[in-house]
Amino acid sequence: MPELPEVEVIRRGLLPHVIGRQVHTVACSGKNLRLPLPEAALQQWVKGSAISDIRRRGKFLLFLLANQEAAMIIHLGMSGKLGIFPAAAPPGLHDHLVLTFTDGSQLRYNDPRRFGCIRVLPPGHLAAADPFAKLGREPFADDFSGPYLQEKARGRLQPVKNFLLDGQMVAGIGNIYANEILFVCGIHPTTPAGSLSGRQWERVAAATQSVLSRAIAAGGSSISDFVNSSGQKGYFQLELAVYGRAGEPCPCCHTAIAKQVIGGRSTFFCPCCQKG
DNA sequence: CTAACTCCCTGATAGC
DNA sequence: TGCTATCAGGGAGTTA
Numbered sequence: 470m471p472e473l474p475e476v477e478v479i480r481r482g483l484l485p486h487v488i489g490r491q492v493h494t495v496a497c498s499g500k501n502l503r504l505p506l507p508e509a510a511l512q513q514w515v516k517g518s519a520i521s522d523i524r525r526r527g528k529f530l531l532f533l534l535a536n537q538e539a540a541m542i543i544h545l546g547m548s549g550k551l552g553i554f555p556a557a558a559p560p561g562l563h564d565h566l567v568l569t570f571t572d573g574s575q576l577r578y579n580d581p582r583r584f585g586c587i588r589v590l591p592p593g594h595l596a597a598a599d600p601f602a603k604l605g606r607e608p609f610a611d612d613f614s615g616p617y618l619q620e621k622a623r624g625r626l627q628p629v630k631n632f633l634l635d636g637q638m639v640a641g642i643g644n645i646y647a648n649e650i651l652f653v654c655g656i657h658p659t660t661p662a663g664s665l666s667g668r669q670w671e672r673v674a675a676a677t678q679s680v681l682s683r684a685i686a687a688g689g690s691s692i693s694d695f696v697n698s699s700g701q702k703g704y705f706q707l708e709l710a711v712y713g714r715a716g717e718p719c720p721c722c723h724t725a726i727a728k729q730v731i732g733g734r735s736t737f738f739c740p741c742c743q744k745g
Numbered sequence: 746c747t748a749a750c751t752c753c754c755t756g757a758t759a760g761c
Numbered sequence: 762t763g764c765t766a767t768c769a770g771g772g773a774g775t776t777a
Contacts, residue, residue: 470770503753503772528771547770548755563755582754584771627748636772644770732749734770 471545473528473608473641474684474707479551480525483576486553487532490570491519498565503546503586506565510589514539515568526601527640537592542600546584552577605638608677613639615671622662622670629665629673630658631732639677644734646684648712650676651738656745658729658736669745683707711737 471479495516497508518534525531530551532541543551554575560567566578566587578587590600605621606613621638622629632638633647642650651658653676656669665673684707710720714737715728724741 472771501753544771546754546772580754581756582770584754586772625747631748634771735768 470547470643470645471528471549472643472646472684473525474646474681474688476528476530476545476641477525477685478688479545480523480530483551483553484523486574487520487523487570487576489519489521490572490574492516492568493571494569496567496569498563500565500583502565502580502583504588506587507589510591511541511566511587514589514591515541526607527604527636528643529601531600533595538596539592540590540595542586542588542590543578544586546580546582546586548582549578549580549585552579601640604636604640607640608642608681613674613678615667615674618674619665619667619670622665625663626661628659628731629656629662630734630736632662633673633677634732634734641681642677644736645709645712646677646680648737649680649707649709652711652743653680654745655742657743658731658738660745680707711739713737 492515495508495511497506497511499508500506514537515534518536518539520532521535522533523530524533528544530543530545532543534540543549545551554577556569556573556575558575561577561579563581563583564577564579565583568576570576578585588600594600606617618639622632625632630647630651633642633650634644648658650673654669654672656665656673687707711726714726716725718724719726719739719742722739722741724739726737727740729736729738
């Protein structure tokens with residue numbers, strides 16, 4: 470399940486294989502992702518264009534198209550994968566979008582659960598309006614800080630775990646890393662977001678950056694897997710302290726890790742270390 | 746305005 | 762062994 474670090478690793482892995490490549494043909498599976506695949510717009514604006522850059526915002530990838538200032542947005546959802554393949558490689562069962570470049574290589578989007586989405590921004594849309602305007606700040610942006618989080622959380626009664634998961638507060642944090650960040654901070658996941666101190670928000674901001682950057686570093690070794698990856702491995706994972714470890718000893722104090730459903734999501738924490 | 750729901754989907758796993 | 766039930770989750774949308 471790709472969160473910000475995985476998406477960033479994918480971006481870096483794809484970059485050298487798509488920059489400057491011109492899209493020769495576009496093929497769609499015809500099945501709906503979370504939203505219908507915009508096939509007409511893909512044929513109109515993506516086909517024939519060269520990819521000039523890939524940017525990331527939260528868990529979204531933004532493919533910039535060279536000629537006509539159009540763009541394509543891809544969100545990988547739960548099970549989405551992007552890989553570079555030779556055209557002769559056997560097609561995947563759940564390939565929903567295949568871009569064939571003029572050199573014969575292909576960028577394939579594969580997504581068994583179809584929780585992802587693909588959008589096309591026609592020319593001018595990107596310049597006119599930020600498609601990610603509603604997203605919260607990027608964890609690695611200069612203006613991401615404890616005071617920013619505290620201001621966003623002011624007056625909120627929702628659990629801090631849900632706050633961190635809300636893309637309109639912070640972009641790119643999913644369930645796994647929300648759990649890990651709160652463990653690093655020693656903060657109980659049900660603590661009302663608005664009640665955290667400035668000192669605690671400083672810790673959350675710092676832990677967010679350290680956990681995510683360690684995860685990106687852990688994924689660095691898998692960047693080469695995006696090429697010719699007929700057997701592309703599942704997403705790498707940072708060594709996780711609490712996520713998925715209900716009943717196992719806390720790496721810090723050896724108390725059994727607790728599991729509790731918060732906001733409809735499995736939540737893991739150490740009842741001893743996370744009392745704040 | 747916030748917060749808590751609903752829906753989308755299939756593969757892995759657990760239980761019988 | 763083969764079936765069925767459960768769970769995993771992000772974001773857009775809806776409701777209270």
